[in-house]
Amino acid sequence: MTRAARGGEPRFTIERAASLVQTLAIVAAGAWAVYTFIYEARIKPGLEPPAVSVKTDLVRAGERGDRVAIRSTLTRTNVGRTGVRILGLTYNVVGISAVVGISARFGSDPGRARAFEAGLAGSASVGAARDYALSEPGTVILRQGNLFSGAADGPAEPSDLNPGEAVSRDLILYADRTQFDFLRVEVSLAYARADDGPVRLRFEAGEGGRLGLVPQADCRAEPETCRRLKATDFATEFSLW
Known part of the structure; x- marks a missing residue:
């Protein structure tokens, strides 16, 4: 069997x-x-770095004599998939004028054209207009900065952004069109992941008096602290003509 x-x-x-x-x-x-x-849904977004975009919309709001009023709308958006803690913000407005020739009008400059061609081979960035030159780095006519909760030594308002969330801020600024031909608005954001430890920041004066943000920590002694800090810079220009 x-x-x-x-x-x-x-x-x-x-x-x-x-x-x-x-x-x-x-x-x-x-x-x-x-x-x-x-x-x-949970693990991968938590591993991704924070990502914040910045946009500035500039609209002429009015005029009084040679003074031009401009409404600036600054929008910061969390374009990543993890929560973000905004730590600091700087806003610099730079007035730039055209450099005119001896005859006090725009005109071609063969020397400028030759200098442009000579720099093509070894330069990382080049640029030249045909009939005018620009005064650089310009004159800072407005600078503002904010440190938010986690970055300031004392009390400060929080500024956190969930994924997809956006926050806008309006500001009216003024410029003299007899002094400047256009404005350059420069914005810098410092931020970190919402679930990471905050990073203390401080303001500093940079090129031409521009307001900037730097960590309080010594990045050589505390590299992990500085690695948590991310930044997004944005600049746009507005003609006063």
Whole structure:
């Protein structure tokens, strides 16, 4: 008498083996789907770096004599998939005028054209207009800065952004069009992941008196602290003509 016939024991057939394999495959696929969902929805976003975009819209708001009023709308948006803590913001407005020639009007300058051509081979950035030159770095006519909660030594308002969230701020600024031909608005944001430790910041005066942000920590002694700090810079220009 065979083993299969003895004692009524069930036979382990090919059909039963195939059914078991199919069941295991379904269970594994379900487990993988659950893991993938959790990974994509929770784990992966938490591993991504923070990302914030900045946009400034400038609109002429009015005039009084040679003074021009401009409404600036600054919008910061969390374009990443992790929460962001905004730590600091600087806003510099620079007035720039065209440099005119001896005849007090725009005109071509062969020397400027030759200097431009001579710099093509070894320069990382070049630029020249045909009939005018620009005074650089310009004159800072407005500078503002804010340190938010986590960056300031004392009390400060929080400024956190959830993924996809945007915050806008309006500001009216004024410029004299007899002094400047256009304005350059320069914005810098410093931020970190919302679940990372904050980074203390301080203001500093940079090129031409521009307001900037730097960490209080010594980045050579505390590299991890400085690595948590991210920055987004944005600049746009507005003609006063």
